[in-house]
Amino acid sequence: MRIGELAKQSGVSVRALRYYEEQGLLESERTPGGQREFESSAVDRVRFFQTLYAAGLSSRRIAELLPCIDTGGTTKEQQAMLQSEREALAHRMAELREASARLDEVITASKARSL
Amino acid sequence: MRIGELAKQSGVSVRALRYYEEQGLLESERTPGGQREFESSAVDRVRFFQTLYAAGLSSRRIAELLPCIDTGGTTKEQQAMLQSEREALAHRMAELREASARLDEVITASKARSL
């Protein structure tokens, strides 16, 4: 499939897709005319990237994790990277919970005041 | 207290504090010589900002929420803003859980492969 179709199916912009390729996250064949040709599996891949981006990972970090993801990450370094990223996620979730709790305090306080 | 002391106690840079003030998040008196003088309560306030920043809120958003936080947010608009921000946090947490789950898949898959 070509880039426009991939964009439509994965829900990101064409520009974003070219950027992902530039960062080494996506690969593509080229037609004789020079246009990108993606495999259909790229759709899921891009959606996966979106999930990771939403979780706060950078392109750089995703690119580092890709070998682990694609090959199954058998080296110790890869295992360690996956682990540390998991811990980072846990940390971020804790921060969110903290912020959420603090906001709740404000909310309940304001409700009490408006009674 | 002066800005350097506040920076030390709250754990952020002097530049960041001036930025917060610029964005309307912090207030300060001025000495005759023009130097900022903060109340000691500013320490907690700044830490609170850090919590919200960590949760993904922008300065702009925090500034919007401030009246709710300071005055107790009694208007309907303020209540609505607090609610919507709470929901946004819940959404972000769901995204994190999703990403975390996907990463776990990768991790368990790689462990299985390395056996």
Next chain:
DNA sequence: GTAGGACCTGACGCTAACGTCAGGTGCAAG
């Protein structure tokens, strides 16, 4: 063979949250 939509490669623009000079002032100590 030609219209025109999809695609191409630069390359500059944008926002947020500061970092980092530069050049000048305040202030507490000796």
Next chain:
DNA sequence: CTTGCACCTGACGTTAGCGTCAGGTCCTAC
């Protein structure tokens, strides 16, 4: 009164993840 560190106000630099032209090519259809 002079160090000398803390502080001041601009103002430009930085990073990420794209948005958005500009100017030119590909490809499919008629």
